[in-house]
Amino acid sequence: MKKICVVGLGYIGLPTAAVFARAGYDVLGVDVNQKVVDLLNKGEIHIEEIGLPELVKQVVEKGKLKASTHPEQADVFIIAVPTPIHEDYSANVDYVESATKAIVPYLENGNVVIVESTIPPRTMDDVVAPILKEAGIDPYQDVYLAHCPERVLPGRILIELIENTRIVGGVTPEAATKAGDVYRAVVTGDVLETEAVTAEMSKLMENTFRDVNIALANELAKISARLGVNAHKVIELANKHPRVNIHLPGPGVGGHCLAVDPYFIIEKATEESPLIQEARKINNSMPHFVTNQIERMTCELDKPVLAVCGLTYKGNIDDVRESPAIEIAEMLMANSRYDVRIHDPHVRDEQVNFKLSSLEEAVKGAHLLVILVDHNEFKQWDEPFLLENMKTPVIFDTRNCATIHDTQFVVHRIGNLTNLQAIQEVE
Ligand SMILES: NC(=O)c1ccc[n+]([C@@H]2O[C@H](COP(=O)([O-])OP(=O)(O)OC[C@H]3O[C@@H](n4cnc5c(N)ncnc54)[C@H](O)[C@@H]3O)[C@@H](O)[C@H]2O)c1
Incomplete structure (x- = not known):
């Protein structure tokens, strides 16, 4: 049975390591973070993902998954380290470089080396291959080097790791086949082989496609606000065309991918x-668009009390990376005109630089409830509770997710700002 070394034990590397361990491989998980390694060796994990705690416990107890801060010799190496952007928006591939350098001393002829991290086009040929070459390893002959991007959805990672179609881009056709075989052993979806640069670009275009389409919906929301049109109705009707699928507008795009x-x-x-x-x-401008609408809604009030609900970059997860909701919350807090209370049942205090409120604290005396994330908790509301506690029953739903029945509420949605009237103070 083969031995696999997975470098980087985050949202991608850890489930990947666990899935291969469950399939019977001997897996060594490597991370520079000692805490992650110590936890894993106890059969525990540091991230939230459905089914993962149970699976990790099971494979660690069986001795199939171990963790270390240093790699060891193996048949297959999988690199799943972060690839963020610098402040100037250029790609930061430092982690990929250091992970590659870390495995070099352990590489042997015939090993398969796979980078799963999302990387800029040509990184396999221009960054990873030269590191091996410099160490005296021919990346096109001695080892099988490939890029296999990840496209799992948080919350469904263990299912999608197995069922999704995988794209495997080799720096040579042989590398694509050998790396493809690694996945064929555990994946039920198709495993499609291609060149490394094509795999790099296909992953980037998947997320770019979504980003561009969300931008189009966001632009429609702005145009609709200007023209007094209900964008949601426009989208519903336009999408009756068999080849049209306009996305939903929202408060911006976040996360470490899109x-x-x-x-x-x-x-x-x-x-x-x-x-x-x-x-x-356009997507980066949406937090300003949201705060401008809040300004319009509250311009007649002396000290508007805002109950801001949701901070993560999407619903039902705990991840606040690049979240537009955080940007909006911070912009509102920076404006001394507002009394801002922030609530998110999925976010812990230590994840943010400000104080979080319970739902009760947030809505007590609020003039406006602002929904920034489509968590399940924000889709249905205890309406009598809101009516009893809010000062004025006005809701700004930037995700178009809440179902509100009581006609005493005034509900504005980001795609439907027709009839927007400033909130009046009540005694
Ligand atoms: N999370 C997702 O949903 C998702 C989906 C598709 C693609 N990706 C891509 O997968 C890659 C990994 O993302 P993630 O969300 O798992 O990141 P993460 O931040 O959750 O985890 C990365 C881990 O790598 C470790 N690490 C950093 N440098 C290291 C090194 N040199 N050696 C060993 N460990 C090191 C970190 O300590 C961390 O534990 C990124 O390129 C990301 O864009 C992520």
Whole structure:
């Protein structure tokens, strides 16, 4: 049975390591974070993902998954370290470089080396391969080097790791086949082989496609606000066309994928990517659009009390990376005119730089309830409780997720700001 070394034990590396361990492989998980390693060796984990605590406990107890801060010799090496952007939006591939350098001393002829991290086009050939070459390893002959991007959805990672179609891009056709075989052993979805650069670009275009389409919906929301049109109705009707699928507008795009990956293309082909750049600008402008609407809604009040609900970058997760909701909350808090209370049942105090409130604390005396994330908790509301506790029953739903029945509420949605009237103070 083969031995696999997975470098980087985060949202991607840890479930990947556990899935291979469950399939019977001897897996060594490697992370630079000693805490992550110590926890894993006790059969515990540091991230939230459905089914993962039970699976990790089971494979660690069986001795199939171990963790260390240093790699060891193995048949297959999988690198799943972060690839963030620098402040100037350029790609930071430092972690991929250091992880590659860390495995070099343990590489033997015939090993399969896979990078799963999302990377800018040509990184396999221009960054990873040269590191091996410098160490005296021919990346095109001695080992099988490939890029296999990840496309799992948080909350469904253990299912999608097995069922999704995998794209395996080799630096040679043989590398694609050998790396593909690694996945064929555990994956029920298709495993499609291609060149490394094609795999790199296909992953980036998946997220760019979504970013650009969300930007189009967001632009529609702004146009609709200007023209007094209900964008939700427009989308519903336009999507009756058999080949049209307009996305939903929202408060912006966040997370470490959609809000990051398009920049990897922009950096490599700036002149050729005006549409992708404009989409990023439109999505980045949405937090301002949201705060401007809140300003319009509250302009007649002396000290508007805002109950801001939701901080994560999408619903039903605990991840606040690049979240537009955080940006909106911080902009509102920076405005001394507002009394801002912030509530998110999925976020812990230590994840943010400000104080969180319970739902009761947030809505007590609020003039406006602002929904920034479509958590299940924010789809249905205890309406009598809100009516009893809010000063004025006005809701701004930026995710179009809440179902509100009582007609005493005034509900504004980001795509439907027709009839927007300033909230009046009540005694
Ligand atoms: N999380 C997702 O849903 C998702 C989906 C698709 C693609 N990706 C991509 O997968 C990659 C990993 O993302 P993630 O969300 O798992 O990141 P993460 O931040 O959750 O975890 C990365 C782990 O790598 C460790 N690490 C950093 N440098 C290291 C090194 N040199 N050696 C060993 N360990 C090191 C960190 O300590 C951390 O535990 C990124 O490129 C990301 O864009 C993520």
